[in-house]
Amino acid sequence: MSERCSLVLCCGSLLTLSLLTQMLVVHKYGGTSMGSIERIKSVAERVAKWHRAGHKVVVVPSAMSGETNRLLGLAKEVSANADPRELDQIASTGEQVSVGLLAIALQSLGVKSRSYTGWQAGIKTDSAFTKARISEINGDMLLKALDGGEVPIVTGFQGIDPDGNITTLGRGGSDTQAVAVAAAIKADECLIYTDVDAIYTTDPRVEPDAKPLKVISFEEMFELASLGSKVLQIRSVEFAGKYKVPTRVLSSFTDADIPIEVEAKSGTLITFEEDEKMEQAVVSGIAFNRDEAKITIRGVPDQPGVAYKIIGPVGDANVDIDMIVQNIGEKGTTDFSFTVHRNEFRKAMDVLNNQVKGAIGAKEVVGDDKVCKVSIVGIGMRSHVGIAAKMFKALADENINIQMITTSEIKTSVLVDDKYMELAVRALHRAFELDKVGA
Amino acid sequence: MSERCSLVLCCGSLLTLSLLTQMLVVHKYGGTSMGSIERIKSVAERVAKWHRAGHKVVVVPSAMSGETNRLLGLAKEVSANADPRELDQIASTGEQVSVGLLAIALQSLGVKSRSYTGWQAGIKTDSAFTKARISEINGDMLLKALDGGEVPIVTGFQGIDPDGNITTLGRGGSDTQAVAVAAAIKADECLIYTDVDAIYTTDPRVEPDAKPLKVISFEEMFELASLGSKVLQIRSVEFAGKYKVPTRVLSSFTDADIPIEVEAKSGTLITFEEDEKMEQAVVSGIAFNRDEAKITIRGVPDQPGVAYKIIGPVGDANVDIDMIVQNIGEKGTTDFSFTVHRNEFRKAMDVLNNQVKGAIGAKEVVGDDKVCKVSIVGIGMRSHVGIAAKMFKALADENINIQMITTSEIKTSVLVDDKYMELAVRALHRAFELDKVGA
Numbered sequence: 029m030s031e032r033c034s035l036v037l038c039c040g041s042l043l044t045l046s047l048l049t050q051m052l053v054v055h056k057y058g059g060t061s062m063g064s065i066e067r068i069k070s071v072a073e074r075v076a077k078w079h080r081a082g083h084k085v086v087v088v089p090s091a092m093s094g095e096t097n098r099l100l101g102l103a104k105e106v107s108a109n110a111d112p113r114e115l116d117q118i119a120s121t122g123e124q125v126s127v128g129l130l131a132i133a134l135q136s137l138g139v140k141s142r143s144y145t146g147w148q149a150g151i152k153t154d155s156a157f158t159k160a161r162i163s164e165i166n167g168d169m170l171l172k173a174l175d176g177g178e179v180p181i182v183t184g185f186q187g188i189d190p191d192g193n194i195t196t197l198g199r200g201g202s203d204t205q206a207v208a209v210a211a212a213i214k215a216d217e218c219l220i221y222t223d224v225d226a227i228y229t230t231d232p233r234v235e236p237d238a239k240p241l242k243v244i245s246f247e248e249m250f251e252l253a254s255l256g257s258k259v260l261q262i263r264s265v266e267f268a269g270k271y272k273v274p275t276r277v278l279s280s281f282t283d284a285d286i287p288i289e290v291e292a293k294s295g296t297l298i299t300f301e302e303d304e305k306m307e308q309a310v311v312s313g314i315a316f317n318r319d320e321a322k323i324t325i326r327g328v329p330d331q332p333g334v335a336y337k338i339i340g341p342v343g344d345a346n347v348d349i350d351m352i353v354q355n356i357g358e359k360g361t362t363d364f365s366f367t368v369h370r371n372e373f374r375k376a377m378d379v380l381n382n383q384v385k386g387a388i389g390a391k392e393v394v395g396d397d398k399v400c401k402v403s404i405v406g407i408g409m410r411s412h413v414g415i416a417a418k419m420f421k422a423l424a425d426e427n428i429n430i431q432m433i434t435t436s437e438i439k440t441s442v443l444v445d446d447k448y449m450e451l452a453v454r455a456l457h458r459a460f461e462l463d464k465v466g467a
Numbered sequence: 468m469s470e471r472c473s474l475v476l477c478c479g480s481l482l483t484l485s486l487l488t489q490m491l492v493v494h495k496y497g498g499t500s501m502g503s504i505e506r507i508k509s510v511a512e513r514v515a516k517w518h519r520a521g522h523k524v525v526v527v528p529s530a531m532s533g534e535t536n537r538l539l540g541l542a543k544e545v546s547a548n549a550d551p552r553e554l555d556q557i558a559s560t561g562e563q564v565s566v567g568l569l570a571i572a573l574q575s576l577g578v579k580s581r582s583y584t585g586w587q588a589g590i591k592t593d594s595a596f597t598k599a600r601i602s603e604i605n606g607d608m609l610l611k612a613l614d615g616g617e618v619p620i621v622t623g624f625q626g627i628d629p630d631g632n633i634t635t636l637g638r639g640g641s642d643t644q645a646v647a648v649a650a651a652i653k654a655d656e657c658l659i660y661t662d663v664d665a666i667y668t669t670d671p672r673v674e675p676d677a678k679p680l681k682v683i684s685f686e687e688m689f690e691l692a693s694l695g696s697k698v699l700q701i702r703s704v705e706f707a708g709k710y711k712v713p714t715r716v717l718s719s720f721t722d723a724d725i726p727i728e729v730e731a732k733s734g735t736l737i738t739f740e741e742d743e744k745m746e747q748a749v750v751s752g753i754a755f756n757r758d759e760a761k762i763t764i765r766g767v768p769d770q771p772g773v774a775y776k777i778i779g780p781v782g783d784a785n786v787d788i789d790m791i792v793q794n795i796g797e798k799g800t801t802d803f804s805f806t807v808h809r810n811e812f813r814k815a816m817d818v819l820n821n822q823v824k825g826a827i828g829a830k831e832v833v834g835d836d837k838v839c840k841v842s843i844v845g846i847g848m849r850s851h852v853g854i855a856a857k858m859f860k861a862l863a864d865e866n867i868n869i870q871m872i873t874t875s876e877i878k879t880s881v882l883v884d885d886k887y888m889e890l891a892v893r894a895l896h897r898a899f900e901l902d903k904v905g906a
Contacts, residue, residue, distance in 0.1 A: 103567065103568060106507065106572045106575065107575040110571040110574075111570065114574075114581075115567070117570075118563070118567035118568065121563050124563075125541070125557050128542065129542060129553075131553045131556075132545045132546050132553045133545045135546070135553075136545065143553055143556050145633070148631055148632075148633075193587075
């Protein structure tokens, strides 16, 4: 049997030793990593290296980059309102091609390998076409293939519903599939190979001193994904959390022949263990989102049910709402503010002006689409007081005005003027000493 | 229930009447007919027309033209010796995309439609990847879909083997699949829509007076397919014969809105009925094949087993042999001649010179790759004497020397010098009065 190995928590010498034991892992490769025949061959070399070292590997590759868009583009040319079942029938072929190509590439390296579609691998989903949810994965078939010395390649992003229809999990579903496969076979680790080399304390394009995190808690990763980090799809993080699958984000653009010992501890591990030895950072990272727009309704009569009367029509117009803040106002009225995606700002403003303002007797509707959200995320916030205060002080020191605040157990978000975004991120990065992570 | 309707055998007034009864038909569309989104929409319009007229239609489309080659090209880039199982996993996606697109196109015309992969439609095959044979089709699911007012779209060219692997039927397998589906649901007719508008008495590019045949017998069609006619894949003709599926070859490039009455009697019907009223042509068509090369071994000792000693090594070298003729020679020796595909001429010559000639004590090996085969095909030959003689006379009148002759019950083939091919085809077309067919 393989043995669980929480790499980054071990000291160096233990690390090398533990790696000599056989691991059961899932490798997931994104569309960019599968972007050309050359890259597919390079993925095959990386997988072959793990296989030859005695590890058991299941691979979940995405479609070649651009392929899913090409396929859905064809469908859109036929009809703008295509049947979601047929879209899934079509879009699922992108992954089917890439698993076949990767199996061939592995075989030509002398590795026994075989490709499986979602339904062949026993991945069952509900019938919500184009955004199906995995209901069950029977890992027996994959485990049997592994016992036979095979490297099974499983399509990402898809499964089969109770009526035998092909379903897809929606964009980013390959991450979720990989984590779900890892859960089904009780893998020691799910390795998500991607075009970034780690989760960073913040976006290095904004803060050059951003540092890669060796380890991040599941809860923090979940908040980061919710805040719009594109590295991992939020549902894959949910799945990892639900089934406690240790999941690692690492780069597929390192040389395929770097030693496994090095590769296996690279990137960022999303962990479920609260290790004593792990020095718990109070704040792990700074997230930000430029896609926000703020809307305020002033002079709203302060009565029960008024929040619903404002938010209801906006939701009916298919506009998602992010932050919501209601302040106590004066003379029996209140101000009600919320944020929406910047693309939906005009739509939301129209709904409020035409359907809501008069109906509830509000004074005015004002909006601003030049705002952004900056958040600090850290599991240490649970046990440390004064973190929010430190955040507000850091921003005040830079004369950055805070327009809205929301908090959760391990996250504090503020809305600030768009033009201060970089400044705010850098100030917070420095204030929480994230430039010293890993030093 | 639908009612069998042998259209071309009816007179005009009966024809219109019988078409008013509901028919159960399979439509098959080739890659060219599915070559672009515009063409797919045009196919949908044609199918919708049949559906709206009250007929039950199952559609079997090919992959979009060029798509199967593109997919196999990708696999070839990865490895020249790709695993056939993986090739099928990859190549089968071409049809999966086109069934989805066609279902969407039908839905956007207001027709209830749904796509099915080979395995979803219950098409079982053996495990001979890339050239699997259909072992069973359970038509229940398709019949149920039809009863629900649906137009089921089934992938051509593929099925599932007993272990749940995706298989493909090999090139041209969509024709076979269509005929097999028609057999499984006991369709009244299988309509093969293609880029030619009928089976002709001979190739119109060689003989401008070639005439389209309204009807051809299964046996004749089988011989034509064996002789290299590209219109129908030989295995689809075999299948049609085995299950007695009336199969019609017709054009998909007529206007989609021509009346069903006209469309349903267009093209050529391959029939199993020997109708009294059908004026039986003695010879139905002239076939020819330019890909032949002739090899003769002279002075072969006339002993039992010598044919095997010659043909055996050639077959071992994977060279297919077509015509074989052995003449009585003089002084206890014989001449042995056969034909091979022109591309394999050099390979076969090498085998004979290096492995066979010395071993059997033959005098010499001579070859000629400037030959072609011309054949007359006709079910009437069974009951008419002197047909071969008439053929030989027609060729003699044109001073065309016959190099080899082979015959079957309904076919006579001759090998002649390449340069006489057009002349021979035209002389035979005239001699058997094929220019007067349908007049």
